[in-house]
Amino acid sequence: MMTYRNHPISIIYFKVKIFSLIQFAIFLFLSIEVAVEELSPKIDNKIIIGMLVIIFSIIVILLFRTLVWYKTTYTLSDNSIVWNKQTFLYVKNNAIKREFIASIHSTKPLFLRMTNIAVVSITTSTGVGDKHNSIDLVLSQERFQEIENYFYTDIIENGEKIANIVSYKYNLIQAIEFFIIDQFFVNFLAIVYIFVDIFLEKDLNYSWVVAILIPSFITGMKTFLKTANLATDFDVSAQKVKISYGVANKIEFNFNIDDIKVVRVEHYKLINKYNVEVEIVGLDSFDNDVKTASMIITLLCNKKRVNEVLEMIGYKYDDYTVCNQSRIKVIPHVISYFFILLLAFVIINVLKFFSLFNFYAISIIIFVLSVLLILHVFEIVAVLKSNKFMYNNYILRVDTGFFKKESRIVKFHNIEDTNMYENIINKKTNTKSLSINNFSVTVLPSVLLMKYFKKDDIEKLNNFIDNKFSKKSDIE
Amino acid sequence: MRSKYIKIYTFIRLLFLIVLCGILAFVLIKYSSLSITAYAISGTAAIFFVIFFYNLAKIKVYEYKITPDNIYVYKGILTKHTLTIPIRRIQHVSYHQNIIERKSELASVVIVNGGAVQTIKYVNVEKAKEFSEYIITMLNRYIENDDL
Numbered sequence: 164m165m166t167y168r169n170h171p172i173s174i175i176y177f178k179v180k181i182f183s184l185i186q187f188a189i190f191l192f193l194s195i196e197v198a199v200e201e202l203s204p205k206i207d208n209k210i211i212i213g214m215l216v217i218i219f220s221i222i223v224i225l226l227f228r229t230l231v232w233y234k235t236t237y238t239l240s241d242n243s244i245v246w247n248k249q250t251f252l253y254v255k256n257n258a259i260k261r262e263f264i265a266s267i268h269s270t271k272p273l274f275l276r277m278t279n280i281a282v283v284s285i286t287t288s289t290g291v292g293d294k295h296n297s298i299d300l301v302l303s304q305e306r307f308q309e310i311e312n313y314f315y316t317d318i319i320e321n322g323e324k325i326a327n328i329v330s331y332k333y334n335l336i337q338a339i340e341f342f343i344i345d346q347f348f349v350n351f352l353a354i355v356y357i358f359v360d361i362f363l364e365k366d367l368n369y370s371w372v373v374a375i376l377i378p379s380f381i382t383g384m385k386t387f388l389k390t391a392n393l394a395t396d397f398d399v400s401a402q403k404v405k406i407s408y409g410v411a412n413k414i415e416f417n418f419n420i421d422d423i424k425v426v427r428v429e430h431y432k433l434i435n436k437y438n439v440e441v442e443i444v445g446l447d448s449f450d451n452d453v454k455t456a457s458m459i460i461t462l463l464c465n466k467k468r469v470n471e472v473l474e475m476i477g478y479k480y481d482d483y484t485v486c487n488q489s490r491i492k493v494i495p496h497v498i499s500y501f502f503i504l505l506l507a508f509v510i511i512n513v514l515k516f517f518s519l520f521n522f523y524a525i526s527i528i529i530f531v532l533s534v535l536l537i538l539h540v541f542e543i544v545a546v547l548k549s550n551k552f553m554y555n556n557y558i559l560r561v562d563t564g565f566f567k568k569e570s571r572i573v574k575f576h577n578i579e580d581t582n583m584y585e586n587i588i589n590k591k592t593n594t595k596s597l598s599i600n601n602f603s604v605t606v607l608p609s610v611l612l613m614k615y616f617k618k619d620d621i622e623k624l625n626n627f628i629d630n631k632f633s634k635k636s637d638i639e
Numbered sequence: 640m641r642s643k644y645i646k647i648y649t650f651i652r653l654l655f656l657i658v659l660c661g662i663l664a665f666v667l668i669k670y671s672s673l674s675i676t677a678y679a680i681s682g683t684a685a686i687f688f689v690i691f692f693y694n695l696a697k698i699k700v701y702e703y704k705i706t707p708d709n710i711y712v713y714k715g716i717l718t719k720h721t722l723t724i725p726i727r728r729i730q731h732v733s734y735h736q737n738i739i740e741r742k743s744e745l746a747s748v749v750i751v752n753g754g755a756v757q758t759i760k761y762v763n764v765e766k767a768k769e770f771s772e773y774i775i776t777m778l779n780r781y782i783e784n785d786d787l
Contacts, residue, residue, distance in 0.1 A: 579728050579752045586718040625723070632725035633708035 164240040170280055173301035174228045191217060227251075237300060239313055244285060246298040257298050259285060265443055266418035269307060273411050279304045281415075311417065329397045329475065337463050338391040341438075342383045344431055344463075389414075395460050397475045404441075404476070406458060416458060418443055420476050424577050424600065425611070427457060428469060428480055430568040436463040439472055478572050479558060489620035491550040495592040496615045502588065552613050554624065559599075561611045571611050573599065575631040583625045588615075595621035599628075651739060652694070656687045703759050705770070707777065710750065712759060727781055728752040732774045734767040750774070 195213040234249035241261070248255040269281040283300045302310065393408040402420040407413065422443050429438040440457040461472050466481075473480050549568070552561045560572045582598045589595055595618045599611040613621065664680050696716050704711040712722040734746040746767035748759040762770065 578725075580725070580757065581723045583721045583723075584715065584718050625721075629709065629723060632723070632727065 164238060166236050166238045167306065168236055169232060169301045170303050170306070171232065172275070172278060172280055174225060174232050176275070176282070176301055188217070191220070237298065239310075244298060244313075246300075259298060265422045266416055267310065268417070269415045271413035276413065281307050283307055283310060285310075329399070331395045331461060331468075331472075333391075333393045333462050335391060338387050338393075340436075340463055342387040344434070344436075345383055345386050393459065393462055397472070399475050404460065406460060408459075423476060424573070424579075426473065426476070426478050426572045428473075428570045428572070430570070431463075432566055432568060435465075437466060437469045438462055439464075439469055441476070473572075478574070480560075480570070480572070486553045486555040487620075487623070488551060488553040489616050489624075492592060492594050492615050492617065495588045495594050498588050498592070499586075499615075552616070552624070554627070559611070559624075561613055573611060575628060578628060578631075581625060581628055583621060585618075589618075593618050597621050597625060652691050656684070656691065659687065660684055698761060701761060703762075705773065710759070710774075712757070722757065724750060724752065724757055726774060726777050729774055729778065732771045734762070734764075734771055736764070 192213050195216050196210070199212050231248070231250050234247075236247050238245045238247075243258050243260045244264075246255075246257045246259075265286050268284045268286070270284075271281045275281070280301060280303055283302055285298045285300070300310070388410045389408055391408075391410050392413075393406070396405040398404070403417065404420060405415065405417050407415040423441045425442040427440040427442065429440070431437075438459060439461045440459050442457045461468060464472075469480050549565045550561075550563050552559065554560065554575075557576075558572060558574055559578075560570055562568060562570045577600075579600050582601055583595060584598075585595050592615075594615045596612070596614040596616070598613070601610055613624075660680055660683060663683055693716070697714070700714065700716055702713040704713075708726060710724040710726065712720070712724075714720050714722070729750055729752050731751045732748065734748045736746045740746055744764050746762055746764045748762055748767050748770050750757045750759065759770075
């Protein structure tokens with residue numbers, strides 16, 4: 164058992180957004196200036212007084228943080244990591260049992276990179292109450308290595324890792340391609356707008372183009388900066404995966420293959436390229452920017468690579484030789500959208516009944532809803548027709564989308580819960596819907612949603628999953 | 640025990656409705672003409688009564704079943720849901736009581752599995768205790784038999 168403290172640099176490492184810090188400083192500075200003006204208008208050097216007060220507050224905060232740093236320790240033992248934080252207000256004690264560690268995630272922000280220091284987060288596979296199930300540490304490279312070794316004990320033999328690691332690295336061109344594809348829809352809209360403007364009005368309105376393109380560019384750049392240095396190492400014998408990425412902030416994820424809940428494969432049909440993402444419970448607590456619990460493991464690769472990668476993590480993409488299949492019933496889905504429109508009309512009429520103002524806003528809402536409905540009907544008829552699910556004895560795959568086909572693959576023994584439901588449309592059209600893994604903490608992606616499939620097929624699948632729950636699942 | 644809950648629920652919701660309509664009537668009579676007041680009060684009352692009866696019906700159709708392997712929850716009026724939670728996947732279980740539940744000796748059982756929280760409502764306190772103990776016993780049995 165060894166007890167350590169965070170690296171002393173954690174005293175000055177403020178985990179706050181830089182813009183809010185600047186805003187706060189300006190606010191503080193202006194408040195001090197106004198206060199000095201009111202108290203003693205004769206004093207000329209208000210700026211100096213203001214600066215002194217700010218410096219004094221910083222010193223107080225630093226002293227406070229030094230005390231917290233001194234009182235905060237973490238202990239590595241054979242069975243668990245225990246983290247103990249003490250402040251004036253509270254004492255916080257987190258213990259994570261070793262076998263429940265879902266992943267270790269390290270971030271090296273730009274300004275900390277020179278000092279060879281990393282911010283490390285260790286989380287459990289429980290998705291509930293992320294704040295209570297994660298430990299944040301600021302460590303030097305050596306200490307980080309120790310933690311990593313602690314996590315990787317299984318694969319360390321005589322101080323050397325077993326040489327069974329398969330690595331994939333991605334180059335700049337792939338990252339640029341991904342940026343273009345990721346923002347394809349917005350860019351496409353901008354191009355259409357430019358053409359319409361040039362040919363119909365003969366007068367290009369640049370402000371609109373800029374308004375469309377700039378947000379797209381910023382989002383794209385964010386994705387680009389994240390994926391530019393993407394590298395994935397698979398250690399098949401030890402069942403571990405290590406993903407590192409990022410240009411400004413170097414980020415590294417370590418997790419167990421067993422903790423993967425769902426695999427998502429995106430197929431860009433226009434260029435015939437695939438992205439593979441994995442979803443792990445608790446992943447969203449690592450990175451504030453990542454709102455979903457998914458992590459890209461391969462980027463814009465061909466089908467052969469997808470099969471290779473999935474095989475390494477124990478999944479299959481193509482091989483469903485002995486399987487049950489079912490396709491969506493499109494008509495009930497279309498009817499469901501008409502119901503939404505009907506509901507909107509009812510709400511509008513209620514509003515009309517109760518209010519006395521003019522109804523320009525309501526007519527706009529009706530117009531927008533009609534457009535959305537028409538778009539949805541097109542989407543449903545053309546796109547949802549390709550929705551299907553297939554399963555064999557131990558794996559289930561749900562396909563959605565047409566131009567960008569998305570397949571979610573889950574092993575039966577990773578299913579946390581199921582929710583089979585039937586609404587009025589379902590009843591009339593002899594269909595049913597089923598959703599799997601209704602995680603409330605991770606944001607949406609882990610849910611496998613099968614809407615408006617044949618009733619018999621859904622019931623058969625649900626019974627099949629029920630039977631799988633009642634005995635230890637077959638793991639191939 | 641559910642009928643007891645329904646009685647308490649009905650009483651509290653009706654009281655809430657009467658107080659709300661009273662406040663609305665007071666505000667509207669004081670600040671606006673009479674015709675709008677009549678419309679507003681009747682409209683609000685109608686909406687609240689619909690919501691009230693809908694919730695009441697929701698409690699009526701709410702059912703749960705526990706087997707050695709799974710917990711089943713049946714709920715919903717317009718959309719019928721069948722929720723299945725495998726006991727093997729449960730990470731922890733607890734039961735909670737709010738003020739209404741405390742007065743009526745009822746509790747909500749909270750089941751946590753990897754990432755999700757499921758609440759089974761309107762359960763008798765004794766049943767809730769039994770429920771949690773049963774789940775823990777089953778989980779221990781699975782661990783002993785290495786069957787998780």
